[in-house]
Amino acid sequence: MASATVENYVKTVYDLSQTHSDKTATTGRLADAMGVSPGTVTSMLKTLSELGLATYMPYEGARLTEEGYRLARRVYRRRALLKCFLCKSLDLDVDQVAGDAERMEHGVSDAVVARIGEYLGHPEFDPDGNPIPEPEVAEYQSEDTAWNQCVPAKSV
Template sequence: MATLTVETYVKAIYQICTEAHSRSAATGSVAKRLGVSPGTVTSMLRTLAESGLANYQAYEGVQLTEAGRRLALRVLRRHRLIELFLVQTLGLTWDEVHEEAEHLEHAVSDRLIDRIDSFLEYPNRDPHGDPIPRPDGSFPDDETTEPLVRCEAATEFVLDRVIEQSPEFLRYLSDAGLSIGSSGTVVENHPSARALVVKTSDGQVTLGHDLAEKILIRRSRD
């Protein structure tokens, strides 16, 4: 059984756990992420548990089983390959593809996804820099990245991944000349103002620390 709802839930649980570096997700965080009531979540978590996709104890939150984790990774693989396909073949921009992929990820077969994967020549990253899980559920090797917010003035960097992916924020970055693989220099970093100024090929842009926390970079080697 892998309905749209089941896939949506296992993906949400997987992402909450990954972001929090935790083995289990609280019912409340699942409800918040999916925009549904805690009661709705509780009954769905029981269904997941009955299907062997998750372990769920009231008050202890939910943990994916190995089968649940594998399903979540297959959905993420579909999502990220679809995003990249839409950007590379249809010319959509990185702020347009997430919503499309949210729908298509439940509609395409794994066979079609494997064809897209080979058509794109087995890419490692999606248009936001997120790693694309392989068919066996493993990830490409992680390059060493760090949040932009930690960089002091004069740091030269290459933008590697954007964790905050709202269309508005992605457009703000594009307008400022920042996209995956583009380079920049930190001009100033003010802990007291919680803001950071970055120079790009298109000029200068100011980013609040909250957002700079969600932009991952690699330092340029001299």
């Protein structure tokens, strides 16, 4: 599991890259968004590049790799399902849970997130009305079986 700092940078690169046609998040815009110095951003972009999550281009910024996009979507899915759970199951207001869901998204496992999704009936939208990213499909799964038709294996 990536650190909270890595996940937050990946999310921010993802968000900023959505507004550029070439999908690049510039160092300056990242520094502003993260509230840190450009030097701190440069250091983290090099780390993201070493982890295979982004392609770092000196003096330009970074673009997420496919693995980086997968991580961003996974983190956004975690947060969205946590917000749904806190609002629907605990009857909390969406404004109350935003900060809690942001902090919790970094500590909850994918298995717990999957179970929350099942418990909530696989919601498609979070309490703010934003679409919830689809879960990743296991690579080893047969291509002719839909992800939601898979059943757990039984031991014999």
